[in-house]
Amino acid sequence: MTLDWTHGNHLTLLENGEDYYPRVFEAIAQARREVLLETFILFDDKVGRQLQQALLQAARNGAEVHVLVDGWGSPDLGPGLLKPLADAGVQVRAYEPVRGAFGRRLNVFRRMHRKLVVVDDMVAFVGGINYSIDHLAEYGPMAKQDYAIEIAGPLVHQIGAFCRAALTTPQPRRHAWTWRREQRGPAPAASHGTAALVTRDNEHHRRDIELQYRTALRLARKRVVIANAYFFPGYQLLHEMRRAARRGVRVDLIVQGEPDMAIVRFAASMLYAHLIRAGVHVFEYCARPFHGKVAVFDDEWATVGSSNLDPLSLALNLEANVVVRDPDFALQLRERLDELIDHSCREVKLAPPTPWSSALAQVRSFFVFHFVHRFPSWVEWLPHSTPRVETLRPPSLEPKPRHVIARPARRMDQSGTAGSAAGAR
Numbered sequence: 001m002t003l004d005w006t007h008g009n010h011l012t013l014l015e016n017g018e019d020y021y022p023r024v025f026e027a028i029a030q031a032r033r034e035v036l037l038e039t040f041i042l043f044d045d046k047v048g049r050q051l052q053q054a055l056l057q058a059a060r061n062g063a064e065v066h067v068l069v070d071g072w073g074s075p076d077l078g079p080g081l082l083k084p085l086a087d088a089g090v091q092v093r094a095y096e097p098v099r100g101a102f103g104r105r106l107n108v109f110r111r112m113h114r115k116l117v118v119v120d121d122m123v124a125f126v127g128g129i130n131y132s133i134d135h136l137a138e139y140g141p142m143a144k145q146d147y148a149i150e151i152a153g154p155l156v157h158q159i160g161a162f163c164r165a166a167l168t169t170p171q172p173r174r175h176a177w178t179w180r181r182e183q184r185g186p187a188p189a190a191s192h193g194t195a196a197l198v199t200r201d202n203e204h205h206r207r208d209i210e211l212q213y214r215t216a217l218r219l220a221r222k223r224v225v226i227a228n229a230y231f232f233p234g235y236q237l238l239h240e241m242r243r244a245a246r247r248g249v250r251v252d253l254i255v256q257g258e259p260d261m262a263i264v265r266f267a268a269s270m271l272y273a274h275l276i277r278a279g280v281h282v283f284e285y286c287a288r289p290f291h292g293k294v295a296v297f298d299d300e301w302a303t304v305g306s307s308n309l310d311p312l313s314l315a316l317n318l319e320a321n322v323v324v325r326d327p328d329f330a331l332q333l334r335e336r337l338d339e340l341i342d343h344s345c346r347e348v349k350l351a352p353p354t355p356w357s358s359a360l361a362q363v364r365s366f367f368v369f370h371f372v373h374r375f376p377s378w379v380e381w382l383p384h385s386t387p388r389v390e391t392l393r394p395p396s397l398e399p400k401p402r403h404v405i406a407r408p409a410r411r412m413d414q415s416g417t418a419g420s421a422a423g424a425r
Contacts, residue, residue, distance in 0.1 A: 003212075003323065004178040009153030009193035011329045013304070014127070015336060017047065017135035020148050025050055027119045031058040035065040036118040036163035038320075040073040040111065040306070040425060041130035044081045051131050052081055059088040063120070066090075066167060068389070070112040071097035073130070073425070079394030092392045095170055095318075110202055110387075112170055113317040113425060115148070115306045118160040124151045126159065126197070126322045128229075128293045128306050135291075141258075144291035145340075147333075149304040149322050155195050162197060162320075170389060171201030171318060193326055200307060200319040209307045209321050210314050214240045216297040220249045225337045226295040227254035227285075230308035230425070231268045237309065238271065245279035254292075254340060257284025272348050283345035293321070294333060302330040308425070 014020045028035050028051075035058045042048055059065050067085075069077070071094040085092055095112035117125040127148025129135050137143050151159070158178060165172035200209045210233070217224065217240035224244060231253070245251045253275065255268045272282050293309075296302045305321025307313045324330065 003196040003198060004158060004174075005194055005196045005325075006154035006158065007192075007194050009151055009155045009195050011193060011195060011324060011326060012150040013329065013332050013336070014125075014129075014148045014150055016137070016144075016146055017129060018137065020125070020127070020129045020135070021047060021050065023150055024117055024125055025054040027123050027125075028054040028117070029057040030061075031063040031065075031119045032061050033063055033120045034118075034160075035063055035120075036116070036160060037066070038068045038112065038114045038116040038163060038166070039131055040070045040113045040115065041132055042067075042069050042074045042077065042081075043130075043132040044076070044078060045133045047131050047133050047136070048081060052085060055090050056084060056088050058119075059085075059090050064091075066163075067092045068095060068112065068166070068170075069093070069392070070095050071390075072108060072111050073113075077392060082392055083394040086393055093167075093389050094392050095389055096387055097390050097392075110316045111312075111318070113306050113313065114199075114320040116159060116163055116320055118156060118163050121157055121160045122152065124156040124159040125149070126151065126306075126320060127304055128291055141288055144289050145285065145287065146291040147294050147304055147336075149324075149329075151195065151322065153193060155197065155322070158197050162199065168389065170387060171199075171203050171205075173204050192328070195322055195324045195326070198303075198305075198321050198323055200313070200317070202316070202318075206315075209305070209319055210234065210237060212303065212321070212323055213237055213295065213309070216295070216301050216303075217241060217244050219301075220244050220251075220297045222249060222298050223334075224249055224251045224295070224297050225254070225334055226252070226309070227290070227292050227337050227340070228295075228309045229256055229289075229291045229293065230310040230313070231255045232271065232311060233309040234311075234314060237314075238274065241275060241280055242278035245275075251280045252283060252337075252341065253280055254283045254285055254290065254337060254345060256290045257286035257346060258289055273350055276348065276350055282348040283341050284348060285340055285345050287340075287344040294337070296330050296334040296337065299330045299334055300327055301325055302333050304333070312425070 075098050129146045129148050133139050135144050161177035165176045198208050294304050302324045303321050307319035
């Protein structure tokens with residue numbers, strides 16, 4: 001897979017809601033022509049209301065404002081949030097609104113998990129940060145650690161074209177939004193501001209993000225740092241991590257040590273021995289829940305985005321990452337991750353084996369190996385349907401039945417998690 005590299009971008013790393021929200025809200029409030037925003041989670045809390053006010057200001061400025069949320073991740077948007085937006089002309093849509101049965105949410109697979117913002121084709125934001133107060137330190141011990149990237153430059157036009165194409169077709173073909181095809185080709189040497197958008201969907205770009213990780217691992221020569229909240233990747237990515245470590249690359253993996261869902265740590269821990277025996281250094285981040293989806297390779301190549309390295313993101317969700325070949329940006333991200341390793345992580349060490357533990361490990365490894373090897377084909381058996389994108393209206397404004405504004409041609413839905421778990425992704 002070749003990427004559409006752009007050059008001369010100005011790239012800024014943003015860490016947590018304290019960095020991210022002021023920059024995003026300021027940019028939106030200053031919009032004059034257009035705001036395009038996609039998010040998995042929008043909650044009606046302090047952060048959601050701040051976003052609402054920024055969107056209303058953009059609408060007062062005369063900007064055309066489009067918001068796309070995931071129906072599973074943002075299921076409870078009420079009239080207090082939606083009515084002022086609707087009155088101001090802001091277009092709020094939901095990807096695959098959740099249907100209920102007996103008090104249970106249905107429709108859980110193949111969710112729209114992207115987090116994108118484009119303002120006036122001048123500035124864009126890509127990352128893993130949702131719009132909810134649990135991305136701020138004031139939330140307490142369960143506040144999330146996360147990252148995003150702010151972009152100014154040629155790549156913004158591509159991201160904007162992608163978001164426009166996704167208004168009616170949430171998984172558009174690459175040719176519908178790429179704009180400088182002459183730049184296609186092998187990855188360029190690391191230089192100032194070189195970056196590309198890479199997306200994952202269930203039609204045309206199923207493995208694109210995973211392929212970027214695997215290629216970067218094959219090319220790595222010195223140091224790899226992968227920090228990912230939900231880590232349970234497929235066999236091929238695990239294989240490339242082990243191969244890199246065995247040929248002498250320092251491979252550091254940061255995962256959750258204080259997860260928001262217990263199963264997250266359990267799933268990742270099933271892979272620890274497999275990785276550590278090959279020379280991978282595994283660190284659990286223990287200060288608070290880790291929500292990042294970032295990586296750095298040889299202080300030259302980096303990625304920031306929405307894609308976890310687990311079955312949901314790699315085989316089901318609609319995702320978007322930015323990949324960067326910029327030594328300054330890569331070094332900054334790597335230094336931030338090293339600070340986590342030095343001050344907020346514990347390294348996982350394997351206990352001395354016993355006959356019982358060795359036998360149990362072999363049995364567990366057998367099942368884990370076959371799962372990670374086969375899950376890409378197994379997910380094809382999960383429920384799927386033609387996806388819907390529907391206008392969200394406050395109850396007093398909502399017609400009966402609801403108006404369906406988009407029915408993309410082929411199948412696609414997305415996966416997330418319910419309630420507090422939805423906020424975790």
